[in-house]
Amino acid sequence: MFQRLRDDIRCVFDRDPSARHTFEVLTTYPGLHALLLHRLSHGLWRLRLCWIARYLAFLGRWLTGIEIHPGATIGRRFFIDHGMGVVIGETAEIGDDCTLYHGVTLGGTSWGKGKRHPTLENNVVVGAGAKILGPIRIGEGARVGSNAVVLRDVPPGATVVGIPGRIITPRSDEDRRREDMALKMGFDAYGTTQDMPDPVATAITRILDHLHTLDQRMDENCHALRAMGAQVDDSHIQEIRADELGDLASLPSQGQTGAGSPGRGNT
Missing domain, CATH: 2.160.10.10 (Hexapeptide repeat proteins)
Structure with a gap:
């Protein structure tokens, strides 16, 4: 006893x-x-x-x-x-x-x-x-x-x-690609939820997918036009800075959140 x-x-x-x-x-x-x-x-x-x-x-x-x-x-x-x-x-x-x-x-x-x-x-x-x-x-x-x-x-x-x-389920390669794209934008959409489902994070995920596709297509088109002799700028596209995102940049990052998940007591 x-x-x-x-x-x-x-x-x-x-x-x-x-x-x-x-x-x-x-x-x-x-x-x-x-x-x-x-x-x-x-x-x-x-x-x-x-x-x-x-x-x-x-x-x-x-x-x-x-x-x-x-x-x-x-x-x-x-x-x-x-x-x-x-x-x-x-x-x-x-x-x-x-x-x-x-x-x-x-x-x-x-x-x-x-x-x-x-x-x-x-x-x-x-x-x-x-x-x-x-x-x-x-x-x-x-x-x-x-x-x-x-x-x-x-x-x-x-x-x-x-x-x-x-x-x-564990995060897939597609999820990790989205995280890399979010970091490029200066905004971590997954930090607000980590593994928890969230409708706002889901919506932003769709935007990230769309931006990634547009970025890739634009890069391919510029290279193709350049190969055909067109005078186009096929240099690296300038990254978006966090301060250009307005209110999005003020959302909490991964290190600032974590409420709602099981963990140690914080009395």
Whole structure:
């Protein structure tokens, strides 16, 4: 029991850079308090002392703002950052080294008595406000983006974003070409979202594709006319400077954003 407590405290230091010392973690971290109360209530639940277990879970919710049903199964080194509004249902199963941020729901989609809540395998991170609903499985090492609504199984190592949740695929050569074109313009359209889908970034992507095609066609035409003897300038086209883009240049760059994605606590 004491070894598990030490593991729970150590994982706070590993995942929250604002943690300073053990006494602070023990006395001011509601995620740790909720977990310790759950460990006790879950033991009572397994002994079929259901009312006492439920009442202890009720006290835990009142004290921490985190609701964990005593029937839920939670592994080692589980960390809830901030914690307010987290709800974990009765048949939820959480593996080792998982992290949940505030506002996360591991909920059910039916009134049946059987398995109706999600299963999180080891090393899963769930961003703030995400909802994972139903008896689905989130594979080992998966990431669920903030405010995503996940209704289907997620394979190991995948990242899920959006409503409903969609699995993000690795960036292709075409995506990298678009990023290079954006840098040429002095504007990083992907910095506002990184891997998160965004309608503005999508629209700008289409513009970048069009500009790239026009640039290529103009270059080919100039070279062809020059070969035919026409007096045309086929030199390198002057790059667009960031200050020529007006308001676009003032949009946040990749290093300035990152909200909405799972990550370390920044208390």
